[in-house]
Amino acid sequence: MISKIVFWLNCSRAFALPVTIMSWFVAFIFALLKGGSPVNGFIALLGVSCAHLSANIFDDYFDYKILVASPEIMNSAQVCKCKLIRDGSISHNKLLFMGVLFLSIAAFLGLILTFLAGVGVIWIAFLAAFFVVFYSKFTMVGLGELAVFITYGPLLFEGVFYSMNKSFSLDILILSFAVALFVVAFLYTHTLLDYDGDLCAHKKTLACAFENKNIALLMLFLFYALGFACTILFAFISHNYFILISFLTLPLVVRLYNSLVLYIKDKNSVPEISWWYYPLDNWKHIVSEGSQSFYLRLFLARNINTYFSFFVCFSLILEKIF
Numbered sequence: 073m074i075s076k077i078v079f080w081l082n083c084s085r086a087f088a089l090p091v092t093i094m095s096w097f098v099a100f101i102f103a104l105l106k107g108g109s110p111v112n113g114f115i116a117l118l119g120v121s122c123a124h125l126s127a128n129i130f131d132d133y134f135d136y137k138i139l140v141a142s143p144e145i146m147n148s149a150q151v152c153k154c155k156l157i158r159d160g161s162i163s164h165n166k167l168l169f170m171g172v173l174f175l176s177i178a179a180f181l182g183l184i185l186t187f188l189a190g191v192g193v194i195w196i197a198f199l200a201a202f203f204v205v206f207y208s209k210f211t212m213v214g215l216g217e218l219a220v221f222i223t224y225g226p227l228l229f230e231g232v233f234y235s236m237n238k239s240f241s242l243d244i245l246i247l248s249f250a251v252a253l254f255v256v257a258f259l260y261t262h263t264l265l266d267y268d269g270d271l272c273a274h275k276k277t278l279a280c281a282f283e284n285k286n287i288a289l290l291m292l293f294l295f296y297a298l299g300f301a302c303t304i305l306f307a308f309i310s311h312n313y314f315i316l317i318s319f320l321t322l323p324l325v326v327r328l329y330n331s332l333v334l335y336i337k338d339k340n341s342v343p344e345i346s347w348w349y350y351p352l353d354n355w356k357h358i359v360s361e362g363s364q365s366f367y368l369r370l371f372l373a374r375n376i377n378t379y380f381s382f383f384v385c386f387s388l389i390l391e392k393i394f
């Protein structure tokens with residue numbers, strides 16, 4: 073049973089789940105300090121986690137259809153892309169079934185929250201489900217980052233706050249912009265790493281819209297810059313200047329940027345493993361398929377988001393104490 077759970081977590085790319093959990097945690101702490109229901113908050117966590125896993129599965133489901141369209145596209149893709157379908161570990165149809173199952177669980181939890189908090193949950197859940205199912209389609213026309221920004225920003229934050237407090241909040245909306253931009257930066261890092269394969273598959277991701285990878289990399293800097301700018305805006309609006317401790321993530325952002333510069337020159341370059349890459353999820357399998365260069369940079373982008381969210385949560389607690 074445990075081995076099956078681990079298998080499905082690998083299929084659904086659960087290594088990225090901390091991005092969702094930490095975004096939820098920021099919204100949860102904010103709502104809790106405003107008198108929100110912790111029980112409703114934890115139900116929301118299960119819901120958004122299942123929705124995230126479902127989105128990853130649907131993304132692979134639609135991506136595999138593109139990969140099998142031609143040998144050229146298949147050969148240009150990262151070796152880890154749709155790996156478990158390509159090596160026969162799971163069928164394409166079974167992957168679809170699991171995507172629908174995860175989404176159904178999320179929908180059921182949404183109905184529970186509707187009963188506990190109000191009909192506002194239905195509208196938020198409906199919009200989130202739309203972006204989850206069609207996320208892959210958004211990425212093909214360069215709107216993947218926008219879909220993630222809306223889902224991980226206003227929808228997630230206002231959804232959690234409404235579920236816990238039965239109302240909406242302007243302050244948490246501004247805060248959601250900062251956190252969501254860091255999530256978008258994580259996603260954009262992934263598309264940069266997939267640049268060659270996506271270009272070959274004619275996927276019109278935002279990164280592929282630029283004429284070369286060096287120019288595309290500048291967009292990553294912009295996402296982080298906007299994230300820090302929204303953090304400063306929230307500090308002035310809420311008068312919570314403790315949140316500026318989140319700027320401690322800036323050195324890691326610079327490290328990621330420099331690492332991606334090296335990746336563009338040599339995609340097989342493997343960074344020296346340091347503490348900021350951990351945890352190294354499913355590392356033995358990653359080494360066996362030779363995708364360390366890809367995943368280490370993705371792990372770093374994930375961790376930047378995690379650390380940023382942690383610092384934001386810490387600042388919210390400090391502001392309440394002092």
